[in-house]
Amino acid sequence: MRKLRVVIAKPGLDGHDRGAKVIARALRDAGMEVIYTGLRQTPQQIVSAALQEDADVVGLSILSGAHNHIVPRLMELLKEQGLDDVLVVIGGIIPDVDVPKLKAIGVKAIFPPGTPIQDIIEFINSHARTRVA
Amino acid sequence: MKTAAETEKQRWERETLAPALRQSPERAGSFTTISGRAIERLYTAGDLAGLDPARDLSDPGQFPYTRGIHASGYRGRLWTMRQFAGFGTPEETNRRYKALLRAGGTGLSVAFDLPTLMGRDPDDELALGEVGKCGVSVTSLADMETLFDGISLGDITTSMTINSPAAMIFAMYLVVAEKQGIRWDVLSGTIQNDILKEFIAQKEYIFPPHPSMRIITDIFAFCSKEAPRWNTISVSGYHIREAGATALQELAFTLADGLEYVQFGVDAGLDVDDFVPRMSFFFNAHSDFFEEIAKYRAARTLWAEEVRGRFGARDERSWKLRFHSQTAGVSLTAQQPYNNVVRTTLQALSAVLGGTNSLHTNSLDEALALPTEDAATLALRTQQILAYESGVPEIVDPLGGSYFVERLTKDLEEEARAYFARIDAMGGMVEAIERGFPQKEVAESAYRFQREVERKEKIIVGVNDFAQEDEPPIDILYIDETASDRQLARLETLKRTRDHARVDRSLDALRVAAGTRDNLMPHILEAVRAYATLGEMCDALREVWGEYEEVPVI
Numbered sequence: 001m002r003k004l005r006v007v008i009a010k011p012g013l014d015g016h017d018r019g020a021k022v023i024a025r026a027l028r029d030a031g032m033e034v035i036y037t038g039l040r041q042t043p044q045q046i047v048s049a050a051l052q053e054d055a056d057v058v059g060l061s062i063l064s065g066a067h068n069h070i071v072p073r074l075m076e077l078l079k080e081q082g083l084d085d086v087l088v089v090i091g092g093i094i095p096d097v098d099v100p101k102l103k104a105i106g107v108k109a110i111f112p113p114g115t116p117i118q119d120i121i122e123f124i125n126s127h128a129r130t131r132v133a
Numbered sequence: 134m135k136t137a138a139e140t141e142k143q144r145w146e147r148e149t150l151a152p153a154l155r156q157s158p159e160r161a162g163s164f165t166t167i168s169g170r171a172i173e174r175l176y177t178a179g180d181l182a183g184l185d186p187a188r189d190l191s192d193p194g195q196f197p198y199t200r201g202i203h204a205s206g207y208r209g210r211l212w213t214m215r216q217f218a219g220f221g222t223p224e225e226t227n228r229r230y231k232a233l234l235r236a237g238g239t240g241l242s243v244a245f246d247l248p249t250l251m252g253r254d255p256d257d258e259l260a261l262g263e264v265g266k267c268g269v270s271v272t273s274l275a276d277m278e279t280l281f282d283g284i285s286l287g288d289i290t291t292s293m294t295i296n297s298p299a300a301m302i303f304a305m306y307l308v309v310a311e312k313q314g315i316r317w318d319v320l321s322g323t324i325q326n327d328i329l330k331e332f333i334a335q336k337e338y339i340f341p342p343h344p345s346m347r348i349i350t351d352i353f354a355f356c357s358k359e360a361p362r363w364n365t366i367s368v369s370g371y372h373i374r375e376a377g378a379t380a381l382q383e384l385a386f387t388l389a390d391g392l393e394y395v396q397f398g399v400d401a402g403l404d405v406d407d408f409v410p411r412m413s414f415f416f417n418a419h420s421d422f423f424e425e426i427a428k429y430r431a432a433r434t435l436w437a438e439e440v441r442g443r444f445g446a447r448d449e450r451s452w453k454l455r456f457h458s459q460t461a462g463v464s465l466t467a468q469q470p471y472n473n474v475v476r477t478t479l480q481a482l483s484a485v486l487g488g489t490n491s492l493h494t495n496s497l498d499e500a501l502a503l504p505t506e507d508a509a510t511l512a513l514r515t516q517q518i519l520a521y522e523s524g525v526p527e528i529v530d531p532l533g534g535s536y537f538v539e540r541l542t543k544d545l546e547e548e549a550r551a552y553f554a555r556i557d558a559m560g561g562m563v564e565a566i567e568r569g570f571p572q573k574e575v576a577e578s579a580y581r582f583q584r585e586v587e588r589k590e591k592i593i594v595g596v597n598d599f600a601q602e603d604e605p606p607i608d609i610l611y612i613d614e615t616a617s618d619r620q621l622a623r624l625e626t627l628k629r630t631r632d633h634a635r636v637d638r639s640l641d642a643l644r645v646a647a648g649t650r651d652n653l654m655p656h657i658l659e660a661v662r663a664y665a666t667l668g669e670m671c672d673a674l675r676e677v678w679g680e681y682e683e684v685p686v687i
Contacts, residue, residue, distance in 0.1 A: 013247040013263050015336025017685075018376045018463075021576055022583045024687045038685040039336055040259070064247055065502075065612060069262025093467075095502060095611060113467045113500050114596040117587055 004128050006057040009037040009046040011074070012066040019091055020061035026117045027059075027124070043074040051081055056128045062092040067102065075105045087128040091115070142177050150174075167421040167591065168379035169581060176536035184543060186534075193529045197437035199430050199542065201488040202453040206529030207520075213491035214516045215292055215457065219244030219269035220503050221616035222623075223279035226269040229506065230284060236510055237517065240322075242292040242493065243280070244268035245302070250337045252298040252671030255620040265616030267503070268294075272624055273666045277305035278312070287315040291322035292367070292457070292491075297339040299326035300348050300653060301670045304661040307360070323364035323413055323457070326352060329390040329562055330369045333571045334376035336683070339671060342563050344678040348653060349394060350401040353408040355654035364413040366394060367457060373571070374417035375463045377579020380424045383417060384545055385552035386562075386571050388435050392553070393562035395444055409440060410450035418484040418492075419461040420476060426532060427541035429487030432456065435546055439553075458484040459493040465500040469595035470607055473497040478515050485525055486532055492516055502609040569686050576686060627664060635663040640673045647677040 008024045010017055017039060028034040035053045037046060050058050058078075062070065067090065078086060090102065091111040099110055109123055139147075164172045173180075184190070191197065194204030203209060216238055219226045230241050246268040248260035254272050255264045264270050271277055286309060295302040303324045310320055328345040331338045338345065349366065356365045370378075370387030378386065391412065398408050414432065419425055436454035440446045460480035465473045474497050481494050494512040496504030504512070520526055532538045559565045566572070585591040592598045639660035646656045660670050 013251050013253070013259055014267075015331075015338075016376075017336060018579050021685075021687045022377075022579055025576075025580050026583070028687075034687075036685055036687050038683070042259075064263055065266035066247075066262035068614075093501065095609060096606060097611065114593070116597070117583065 002130055003031060003033045004056045004124065004130060005033045005035070005054055006059060006124070007035045007037060007046065007049050007053055007055040008059045008061065009041050009049065010039050010061050011041050011043065011046060011070045012062060012064050013040060014062075014064040014066075015039055016063055017061070019063070023059065023061070023091060023117065023120065027121065030121045032057075032124070043070060043077055046074060047077040047081055047083065050078065050083055050086055055083075055086055056130050057087045057089065057124055060088070060090045060092075062090060062094070065093075067092075067094055068098060071102055071107060072105055075107070085129070087124065089120075089124070091120070140179055142175070142179050145175075166380070166424045167419065167582070168381060168424060168578075169585075170379070170381070170424065176540055178536060180536050180540045184539060189543070190533065190539065196441075196449070196452055198433040198453055200530040200533050202433065202455065202490075204529075206488070207485075207526035208529070211520050211526060212485065212489050213240045213290070213457075214238055214513060214520075215240040215242045215491045215493055216509060216513055217242040217244050217292075217294065217459070217493050218509065219246075220267075220610070220612055221265040221269065222619050223269055223271065223276045225616070227280055227282055227284075229509075230280075232506065233509070233513070234284070234289070236513060238513060240290040240292065240491065241284075243294065245293075245295055246270045247337075249298070249302070249667060250295065252301075252339050252667055254666050254668030255617060255624055257668055262617075264620050266612050270616065270620045271302065271305070271667065272620065273627055273664050274305050274308055274661050275623070275627055275664060277302075277309050281306075281309055285315070286310045286313055287319055289322075292325075293323070294325045296325055296328055296331050296337055297345065298667055298671055299324045300352055300657050301661065301667050303352070304654065304657045307658065308661050317360045318362065320360055321362045323367050324352075325369060325415070326366045327369045327390065327415075329393060329566065330372050330387070332566045332681075332683070333373055333386060333390075334378075334575060335372040338681045338683075340674060340678045341681045342566065344647075344674070345681075346394075346397050346563065347401075350398050350403070351652045351654055353398050353411075354401065354403055354652055356411060357403070357407045359654075361411070363411065365408065365411045367413050367415045368394065369415040371415050371417045371459055373575060374419060374461065376575050377582060378575045379578050380419065380421065380428045381545055381548050382552075382571075382574055382578060384428050384432055384435075385549040386574075387414065387416070388432060388439070388549060389553055389556045389562050389565075391436065392439055392443065395440065396561060399444060405440070405444045405446045406448035406451050409444075409446055410448060413490075414454055414456035416456055416458045416484075416489075417461050418458045418480040418489075420464050420480060422479060422483050423538055423541060425480070425483040426487040427538055427545055429456070429458075429484070429489065430530075430538070430542045431545040431549065433488070434542070435549055455490045457491040457493070458487075458489040460484075460495045462495055462499060465495060465497075466593060466596050467500040469601060469604060470497045470500065472595050473500070474511065474515065477512065478519070481515060481519055482523075482525065485519055488530065498607060498609055501607070503612065505608060505610045569684070573686055624666070627666070631664040636660070636665045636669070639663045640665055640669055643670060644673045644677055647674050
């Protein structure tokens, strides 16, 4: 079986990429194929990356409070591209009140500050399935 | 058996320590600071061998200022209690500022939202969902007028955390002062204006490094004539540290950035003593208590020696490193948030013991959101308790002479110099950044620390140990979308009512000036007076200089 392919993306204008980079490296060390998009990616660019890279997982790092605009757009575009089986998870600062809305549109997990990386690795391993290219 | 070469410490280790360790072993085989620096169990006079107190540890107020830049420490004036704040619209933030001033705050500090930091107007596609979220939205002079409505700029000092568009935001502040009838030469405050740490750590850059550096030297030149009391730059280690750097890396990269700005200023034809006295610094106050104190002491020493040694600065104001500090946002936990009050108190104490000139203490809820007013007030009270109840500010550099603190200060100085040598060998900090050197160093340290947390080699109370199930949620500040709607409406009105011909003329002049060696500040001031927006001014420069894109390294 091929390795899980993970796109780590940083949408929005925020440049605080410590979390995204640490996670990208930890997932790679855990045996996944990781593609880090870099900063300031629009939902369209992230979906294109997921498509091109044949991603099984899209991990978003969002700290700025822009999630209510970015994530619905991203989920819509994934669906349009037939990528609704891609596992979408978010790491960062998401107020509790917004969590149900994000889950309702298909985000499978939200990892707040302080989440052990091992938990993230286990979640991805048990919830992502490798897509058939 | 005692030999002639045995030191006092070795004798103690043999006679007293060894039996004690047999009785009760130590908690770990080795101990390190939060930065991974190995720490010995005991420091004695022997650790200061080679340190000549008369030469290396001058008195407070004397070169190289290891013990502080003020002879009487905080006995004359306490540090400035400057709480960083900003959210939503200029009206909302203006109300928070007035509350902070009423509560006894002694300076303002403006937090801008991401579109403002990135030089984009609220109606820009990339601003979607970000307006007013992480700070206040300031789009034009009209917003700046509202932000300081009812606050006389002659009576306060203001720090503005703005980098790529610093010249435009500063110009807006200057024009507000002009309209209030306050002369620029009495204005006091700081713009962060530190692009190098943006390339290294926080990544809020717009233009490529060289034009970015040119804006900064233009500001140096402009202020030395027009606004001589203004701090033209706040060379910042804070963000480098937050991105994962060790204390040493924060120290070394920040000072190397500072030296690069001096070099560019000198290369632009400025006299070192005309602009270096208005440079200031900004450090993180992180959790490892003594390492932080040593870091501040080392920073002052290094700056004094390097500025005098490398650039021949003669004015003692050029030698004195003045700094703001802020407690470590990255150390705050979403879990058991009240623990953050304790963390912040200790971090603030280290900054005070290290001689900080101004201080921001974080609020307990900042791992979750921007702070509520109650949380922000408690953070300010923390500083007031330190200042008025602890007794700490009554003594100048009370840790001076501590075997441990002095050794650590010296070690950090020496190791920072080794970093300077590596950066110099690359051709300076701009070149080092273009090679990704500091970025890689910081990413490496961030990953090392995370692994230590995962393995519980470093404990974070309430997170990887002493965790608690079913914590009750706390009330947080929730920024809704109405701020964005209101800013969009204001912008629309502005664009309808201003003098279009004057806006266009001023933007054309700015574009032309960007291609010459003219100082940009007068052109930016004219565009600001015409109510050109921040986005329009930045776009004019983007057209000439292009935008920077980094190659991400993981």
